Amino acid sequence: MNDLKSxxxxxxxxxxxxxxxxxxxxxxLVVALTSAFYTIPAESEGxxxxxxxxxxxxxxxxxxxxPFEIDTVISVPTQRQQKLEFGFATPGYTNPDQAxxxxxxxxxxxxxxxxxxxxxxxVQYRITDPEKYLFDVRDPGLTLRDISEAVMRxxxxxRTVDEIITIGRQEIEETALARIRLLAEHYQxxxxxxxxxxxxxxxxxxxxxxxxxxxxxxxxxxxxxxxxNGEYNKAVPRARGEADQKIRAADGYRFKRINExxxxxxxxxxxxxxxxxxxxxxxxxxxxxxxxxxxxxARQQIIVDDTVQQILPMLPFPxxxxxxxx
Numbered sequence: 001m002n003d004l005k006s007x008x009x010x011x012x013x014x015x016x017x018x019x020x021x022x023x024x025x026x027x028x029l030v031v032a033l034t035s036a037f038y039t040i041p042a043e044s045e046g047x048x049x050x051x052x053x054x055x056x057x058x059x060x061x062x063x064x065x066x067p068f069e070i071d072t073v074i075s076v077p078t079q080r081q082q083k084l085e086f087g088f089a090t091p092g093y094t095n096p097d098q099a100x101x102x103x104x105x106x107x108x109x110x111x112x113x114x115x116x117x118x119x120x121x122x123v124q125y126r127i128t129d130p131e132k133y134l135f136d137v138r139d140p141g142l143t144l145r146d147i148s149e150a151v152m153r154x155x156x157x158x159r160t161v162d163e164i165i166t167i168g169r170q171e172i173e174e175t176a177l178a179r180i181r182l183l184a185e186h187y188q189x190x191x192x193x194x195x196x197x198x199x200x201x202x203x204x205x206x207x208x209x210x211x212x213x214x215x216x217x218x219x220x221x222x223x224x225x226x227x228x229n230g231e232y233n234k235a236v237p238r239a240r241g242e243a244d245q246k247i248r249a250a251d252g253y254r255f256k257r258i259n260e261x262x263x264x265x266x267x268x269x270x271x272x273x274x275x276x277x278x279x280x281x282x283x284x285x286x287x288x289x290x291x292x293x294x295x296x297x298a299r300q301q302i303i304v305d306d307t308v309q310q311i312l313p314m315l316p317f318p319x320x321x322x323x324x325x326x
Contacts, residue, residue: 035067038065039063040061042060042079043060045058045075046073047131048065048072049071049072050066050070050071054131074134076134077127082124082125082127083123083124084123084141084144086107086119086148086149087121087200088199088200097142111159111160111161112156112157112160115160115161116203117202119152119198121152121198122199123180123193123195125194127190129190129191132189133190136189137188143189144184155176164201165202180196271286
């Protein structure tokens with residue numbers, strides 16, 4: 001720039017020009033200097049074109065170019081996360097491709113079971129290759145919108161209305177993301193697709209009351225199933241615990257009876273061994289031991305020889321004579 005100033009200054013001094021032409025030269029010099037400097041915003045990269053031909057890519061910050069529109073610069077937000085909205089529009093958006101012209105038509109779709117659904121979704125992307133984004137495809141933002149809408153209609157058309165509204169949302173997002181990425185790479189859009197997110201998915205307004213009733217019925221069914229499972233989880237473990245307790249008690253009783261029987265067998269074998277050694281002595285001892293166990297439990301008895309005759313039977317007297325003070 002200093003060289004340019006010196007050259008223009010020497011030229012003006014060498015030529016015999018009028019003061020008016022000198023002022024014009026100074027104005028041109030000022031315009032040249034002011035148009036030679038430019039700034040690339042943060043989160044962006046600049047593409048420099050010389051007479052419309054790509055020259056270089058510059059980072060964010062202050063730079064210098066040739067004046068008088070010899071060099072032109074296009075700022076591309078390569079580090080900014082951008083999004084496309086389908087079926088709705090967030091107020092105050094700055095990306096011209098963010099919202100569609102006909103959101104009502106975008107979100108109206110037909111499912112695989114021939115039901116209608118209103119699907120709203122978001123595609124988040126980032127520009128990674130400014131050269132491809134600017135020069136390989138005409139209107140890359142609109143191209144990405146067309147790709148995203150075509151893919152989403154295809155994915156929704158393969159599923160039932162219950163899947164897209166309830167259990168199949170995540171699987172739809174993952175499938176649509178993979179297909180949009182593949183097509184964006186195929187068309188060389190210079191973008192990377194980061195996320196596909198389903199927002200509001202509803203049936204058409206005329207059938208929404210009926211659909212809400214179906215949803216409430218399904219929720220009631222799930223609640224009843226959960227309550228039944230809760231009762232099952234309480235009753236079955238309790239019954240299993242009681243059964244296990246009874247089995248353990250039976251096992252304990254079985255072991256007790258087996259041990260008692262084995263003890264009785266061992267005692268009998270010892271007794272038999274002693275009996276075989278001295279039968280009379282052992283018989284007498286057993287007899288006496290048995291009487292010692294039985295007699296204390298018996299009431300008072302009178303044993304009479306059956307050959308005795310003329311015995312007068314008497315009524316049993318009370319323990320105290322009648323009429324005696326208690």
